Amino acid sequence: MMGRTRHLAPALTGLGLGSLALGPGLAPGFLLSYDMVFVPDPALNAMAFGxxxxxxxxxxxxxxxxALALVLPGWLVxxxxxxxxxxxxxxxxxxxVPSRRTVxxxxxxxxxxxxxFVAERLLLGQWALLLGYAAxxxxxxxxxxxxGERGGWRWLPGVMLPAAIGGFAALAVSGxxxxxxxxxxxxxxxxxxFxxxxxxxxxxxxxxxxxxxxxxxxVEAFAARADTPFGTLGSLLLLGGVWNGETVPAGYGTPVTAALWGLVVLGxxxxxxxxxxxxxxxxxxxxWAAGVGYAVAALGAVLPPVLETAIRLWPGFAVLRDGQQFAAPLAVVVAVGLGLAADRAIEARYAPxxxxxxxxPVVLLPALAWGAAGQLRPVDYPADWARAKRIIEADPEPGDVLVLPWAAYRAYPWNHGRRVLDPLPRYLPRRVVVNxxxxxxxxxxxxxxxxAVRLDGAIRSGGPLTGxxxxxxVRYVAVDAADPxxxxxxxxxxxxxxxxxDLVLYRIAGTAATPERNAPVLAVIAAWIVASVPLIWSMISAMATLGTRLLGSTTPRRRAP
Structure with a gap:
């Protein structure tokens, strides 16, 4: 019973914190903010597999x-x-935290x-990164x-599953x-x-x-920024410093609260x-993980030429551009250190x-509560979008969908003006071309x-586009009705x-299917199969271990003579 309570109390506390953070965002509807794009009835199509x-x-x-949306509504997923x-x-x-005390x-x-860190990444819409951060x-x-133990590798795939679901950024941080x-x-x-x-x-x-x-x-565009009076390095140490100033929680970084939070972190x-x-x-x-992660987080702000050179040598280093995300291990050290300090305080009879x-954390960052101070509010997709989707779904002729205006992010009036990555590529059932x-x-x-690269010049020229x-x-053109x-x-x-x-939809007659070069399908299928093997093996091992412990705990023990 003690073991169950040990894990149940933190889990329930986390559920309470999540409910407090989302607030009105728990109601039906979609929360759309920057990279956080969820849609009704998402499809397991070619886009979902890259x-x-x-x-x-x-x-x-x-x-x-x-896959989850096959059994649950999209907003509930x-x-x-x-x-x-x-x-x-x-x-x-x-x-x-190695303590028998709950507090x-x-x-x-x-x-x-x-x-x-959690507040800024949530407002940035990077739920997938936060899923890896959580584990x-x-x-x-x-x-x-x-x-390093014999057979210990079986643990890693299971605990890295949330990061694996999160994708390249979450796995890069965890790896x-x-x-x-x-x-x-x-x-x-x-x-x-990894x-x-x-x-x-x-x-x-x-x-x-x-x-x-x-x-x-x-590199410099995505480098960490100061969101407290303590500069970029100080802001990173306080677990902030996101590159996008629009995703800093309301009121965060004021001298008084920043100083108090700084004392908590240093303590x-x-x-x-x-x-x-x-x-x-x-x-x-x-x-070590916290120290190296902090150095990577600061690299783009302190030594941008070094990171630029690394990216030129191998483009894969571009994952390090958004450096602040690598401060995640530092958050682990801070959290555990605060727990150790609390444990020692109780031992010394300083329970307050x-x-x-x-x-x-909650008192000094109240702006994360109630839908991030009202910035995360559920919305429904407009009826115009649903009409366009039905028309496109019913059309047997091939062809892509182009989206105008020619920009990646939108600030729709129906989304309370909050900026979001264009949802149409996930909303519509065809290949959607956006800038x-x-x-x-x-x-x-x-x-x-x-x-998009092929069409960029023609679209920016301002001339006729039909031909x-x-x-x-391209068979369809979806136009934001507010675009003149x-x-x-x-x-x-x-x-x-x-x-x-909210939307204008055009259809171009006479469009023929245009083959698209992409990664070989068989290679991608093989990649998914290979990646699934250690995950399945890890889950089987975990269930076997759990079963052994449960059987061991219920088997009656013979009394010693």
Whole structure:
């Protein structure tokens, strides 16, 4: 019973924190914010598996969402995943505090589930990254303790499953952290598991016609930024520093609250070092992971030429551009250190100090509560979109869908003006061509979708598009009704099928199917099969271990004579 309570209390606390963070966002509808795009009835199509020629950044998270949507409504799938982030994060961090007391473990769990890193990444819409972040404490423990043991590799695939679902960014963070936390043979095991679990997005990425893109111009654009009075390095130490100023929680970073939160973080780091013997033998590995992660987080801001050179040498290093995400291991150390400090405070009969540590993250970051201070509110997709989808689904003729205006992110009035990555590629049942060139702070990164690259010049020219689009295999053009530059003058001869307040849909006659070069299907299927083997084996081993423990606990013991 004690063991069950040990894990149940943090899990329930995480559920409460998640409910408090989402607030009105728990109601039906979709929460759309920057990269967080969920749609009704997502399809298990070529895009979900990275087979459209685009960079497979959404693999395998889109496939996981589509699979869950086979049994749950799309909006409910989103709520389950978002709440899972808080539940897993709280439970995972709490499990690393070696105390029989509940409060110190909850202190660690609350700190890890409720901090600037979580708030900023949630507003940025990176739920998939946060899913990997949530299980990172278990990854660090497994890498430092279990991976080097005989048969210990079976632990890693299971605890890295959330990061594997999250995709390339989540796995990159977990893989680097686990590698630094491991020792000797353990590091080899971590590297091997990371490579195998990365195959579903790595294979279509490497084998796509354009290969893995790497744009050094994005280093400074995505570098960490100061969101407190303590500069970029201080902000990263306080677990903030996201590159997008629009995703900093309201009111965060004021001198008073930043100073108080800074004292909490510094106190936690001191306690981690002071009481490290309580978390032997893995404390050193976690500290290494935190230190290296912090250095990577600061690299783009402190030494951008170094990272730019690395990306030119190998485009895969572009995953390091958004450096702040690699501060995640530091959050583990801070959370565990705060839990150790609370445990020591209770031992010294300073229980109010432990209670203050438990409440501090929420009190000092209230803007994460209630839908991130109202920034995350559920919405329904407009009726115009549903009409367009029905028309396109019923059309037997081939052809792609082009989206105008020619931009990756939208600020729809029906989404309360909040910026979001265009949902139409996931909403519509066909290949959708959008301009995936991202502009950050005046810096525009090159588009990556081969079809978008091919059409970019013609669309930007301002001239008629009908003939160009017909030759490129585009049958439909979906236009944001608020865009004054994408009217019928640019699409002469096209048939207008939907004219609504939120969307206008045109159809171009005579479009022929245009073959698209992408990664070999058989290679992608093989990648998914190979990646699934260690996950299945890990789950079987975990269930066998659980069964042995349950049978052992119910088998009556003979009394000693």
């Amino acid at each position: 087979l459209t020629g685009t960079v497979p950044r959404h693999v395998p998270s889109d496939a996981a969402v589509a 989103q709520r389950v995943l978002l709440l899972a982030v808080f539940v897993l994060a709280c439970a995972a961090a709490a499990s690393l 110190p473990r909850l202190v660690a769990g609350v700190c890890y589930a409720w901090n600037p 990172l404490p278990w990854v660090l423990y497994a890498a430092a303790v279990k991976a 680097l952290a686990g590698f630094m936390a491991g020792r000797g043979r353990g590091r080899v095991v971590v590297a091997g598991v 490579a195998v679990l990365s195959l579903p997005w790595l294979v279509p990425g490497l084998l796509r016609p354009g290969g893995v893109p790497g744009d050094g111009a994005g 936690a780091l001191f306690a981690y070092g002071r009481y490290r013997e309580r978390i032997a033998p893995w404390w050193r590995g976690a500290a 100090v432990a209670l203050g540590a438990l409440l501090a 995936d060139a991202v502009t950050v702070g005046g810096t525009t990164l090159a588009p990556e979708d081969p079809r 160009v689009l017909r030759d490129a295999g 530059e994408a009217g019928p003058d640019r699409l002469p001869g096209a048939e207008r099928l939907v004219q609504g307040a």
